[in-house]
Amino acid sequence: MKKTNLLVTISLICAIGFSFGQRKKKDAVEVQTTEFIAQTPKLVVGIVVDQMRYDYLTRFWNQYGEGGFKRMVNEGFNCKNHHFNYAPTSTGPGHASVYTGTSPAMHGIIGNDWYDKEADKMVYCAGDDTMTSVGTNSAAGQMSPHRMLTTTITDQLRLHTQQRGKVIGVALKDRGAILPAGHSANAAYWFEGGATGNWITSSYYMDALPQWVVDFNASDAVEQYKKPWTTLRPIETYVESGTDANSYEGLQKGETTTTFPHDFPKLWETNGEFELLRRSPYGNSMTTDFALAALEGEDLGKDAITDFLAVSYSSTDYVGHFYGVNSKEIEDTYIRLDQDLARLFSELDEKVGEGEYTVFLTADHAAINVPAYLQDQKIPAGYLxxxxxxxxxxxxxxxxxxxxxxxxxxxxxxxxxxxxxxxxxxxxxxxxxxxxxxxxxxxxGxxxxxxxxxxxxxxxxxxxxxxxxxxxxxxxxxxxxxxxNPGFISYGKTGSTHGSPQIYDTHSPLLLFGKGIKQGSTVNRTEIPDIAPTISALLGIAFPNGTTGKPIGEVLEFE
CATH class of the missing domain: 3.30.1360.150 (Gyrase A; domain 2)
Structure with a gap:
């Protein structure tokens, strides 16, 4: 009898132990499976550098510090053969394509402005006269994303989190803030310029500016940049660009030479006051200042629900258009942008936590070298x-x-x-x-x-x-x-432009780093519509509803 009871007891203990072991193993598998399904950074930061050619990354490499572009390359993933798969290659379509995971054929933003066949008039990609301006008495806030026909990754994040994940868009250009932020964003803010130098928005998002924006506009955060534009480093070290005095660059009103320094206080009144800052690296610094204020003011990345900060650096485009892609001005602009990126990442480390956020950086298009310069180098080029x-x-x-x-x-x-x-x-x-x-x-031509x-x-x-x-x-x-023809444009004789399907307009960077991103690089072709599904796969959320791109598998940590 005792022997029988002992056997029963041993059997029960073994059964319980086996059951407990199986449950532990199952729990471990479930946790592991969850890790392989998605990563949940506290914050995703999407960065679009307006008019950035891929070779700006390599050309100015030795001028960059360790905390900006180099940090993204060294700690993250570099897609070296990244391209726009459509034309026209311009700002509106670029921002829309990055965030929708598709091209103008699907999302409908076919230009910055285009001829509306039904209305028989030109329309602006973000223009919406049914809206009212917020933060200004001008019409600069009459904007919305209503002409974009598909959802964005930011929309999908909002839907996935039952509107609990915050989405904020920031750019000097209205379209650079509005299109990335998507249809259901909490807010998009852009720079009015002119005499006010204020950041504004549209009634599409809100009826009044939040207090942190009011406080930012009331501060001297923008006024501090009303100063001469001098090179950050000795100009003789800027050997990665052409001569400072040349005929390929535009002249600010009131200037007699294209050379540094550019005396902004002296040029202020005749060049649109705060508008002048757009055509300088100070515009990017202002954007960083405001993005960091949004990070703090909106409590982004403070909980386990993923938020999204969409930042577009517009001044690189203004400088490129005005001075050209081979100018000392463009080199100084990128050296200073590198410092702004380092400042942004440092604040993210402190406020969100290193390893708790994910960043991608790309462009909305690239740009051609000034054809007049190319002609002088005996390269086929010209003007239509x-x-x-x-x-x-x-x-x-x-x-x-x-x-x-x-x-x-x-x-x-x-x-x-x-x-x-x-x-x-x-x-x-x-x-x-x-x-x-x-x-x-x-x-x-x-x-x-x-x-x-x-x-x-x-x-x-x-x-x-x-x-x-x-x-x-x-x-x-x-x-x-x-x-x-390659090298031919319809544009003025000074400065660079873009818009064509040629490779100098399509080849742009794609850098990713942070939570869920592998360290490495690829020379396999990747395309702009691949970005949104890649980030969607990382987050484990639905792809934007017009997606035609595919996730870049080698980028993701759990692949």
Whole structure:
């Protein structure tokens, strides 16, 4: 009897031990599985550097400190072959594509401004006259993301967290703050400039500025930058850029030379007062100041629910347009931006916690070198004579069709036709598109021309037509798409620009570091729409609803 009881007792102990062991093992597996499903940083910081070419990272490498660009590369992941997969390559489409995980063909932001075929007028990508300005009496706040047709990663975060995860957008440019912040953001703020130098917003987000923004505007945070722009380091050490005195750069009103220093206090009144700061690295410093104020004022990254801070550095674009990509000014701007990034990351370490946040940095487009400079280096380049082309094209239309009225608009290298007039003239739209394309292709400086019908009828997988098709929205884009020769632009003789499907406009950086990001690099091709699904996969949230990109698997820690 005792022997039997002993056996029963031993069996029960073994059973209990086995059951407990199994439960422990199951719990461990569940925890491990959760870690492999998602990472939950307290804060995601998305950084878009307006008009940043990839080679700014390598060209100015020896000028950078350890806490900015180098920290992202050394601690994080560098996608060295990162490209925009669409055109036009401009600010509105760029910011929208980074955050929606798709291209203009899907999200609908086909330019900064474009011809609205239904309204028969030009529209602005973030303009919304149904809204009122907040923080100013001007119309500068009449903005919203209503023209963006899909959700963003920031929208998906808001939905995933039942609106508990905060989303704040910050940029000098309204579109650089509004489009990344998405449709359901807590707020987006941008810089009014002019005589006020205030940060403002739209009634789309709120009825009045929060107190921390009121306090920031009332401080001397912006006024401190009303000072001469001198190089941060001795100018003779800026060997990564061209000569300071040259004919390829713009002149501020009141200046007689393009050289440093630029006496902003002296130039203040004649150059739009606070507007002048946009065309200097001080604009990026102001943006960092405000982003850090938002971090504190909105308590971002303070709990376990992920927040999102979308920051766009716009001054790099203003400086690039005005002085060109090979200027001493652009080099100084990036050296100073590197310091601003280091300052931002240091504050994130302190306020959110090192290893508790995730950052990505990319661009909204790159830029071409000044064609006049390229010509002087014996490199094929030039400028399109758009007025001459229009005159010649009108002559063709009159000769071929007897009228010019079927052409409604020419913008963003796209020709918009009036289909009703063509129908009344009994002209087949597909034939008309092809005839006009062939005519335009014969003009000097034009390298390729495609028709809307080609965009509809084919599925391109590589080359220029692939890039054009990703930028072609069936409802919003034009009937004929024009591609200038490499090195040719429609722009002034000074400064750089962008917008084409050429590689100098598409090759931009993508750096990621922080929680959930591996250390390493790749030369495999990655594309702008891949960013949003990569961050979505990291967070374990739904992809934006128009996503066409794919997660970059080698970037993620749990891959």
């Amino acid at each position: 004579d758009m007025n001459g082309m229009k005159e010649k094209f009108n002559e063709f239309l009159k000769y071929k069709y007897g009228t010019t009225e079927m052409v409604k608009n020419l913008s963003n290298y796209q020709l918009f036709l009036d289909h009703r007039i063509l129908s009344n003239l009994d002209i087949d739209i597909v034939i008309a598109q092809e005839e006009m394309a062939k005519e335009l292709l014969s003009y000097e 034009i390298g390729q021309v495609y028709t809307g019908h080609q965009m509809w009828a084919n599925e391109y997988t590589r080359g220029i037509p692939y890039i054009l098709q990703n930028g072609y929205n069936q409802k919003r884009s034009g009937d004929v798409l024009i591609v200038p």
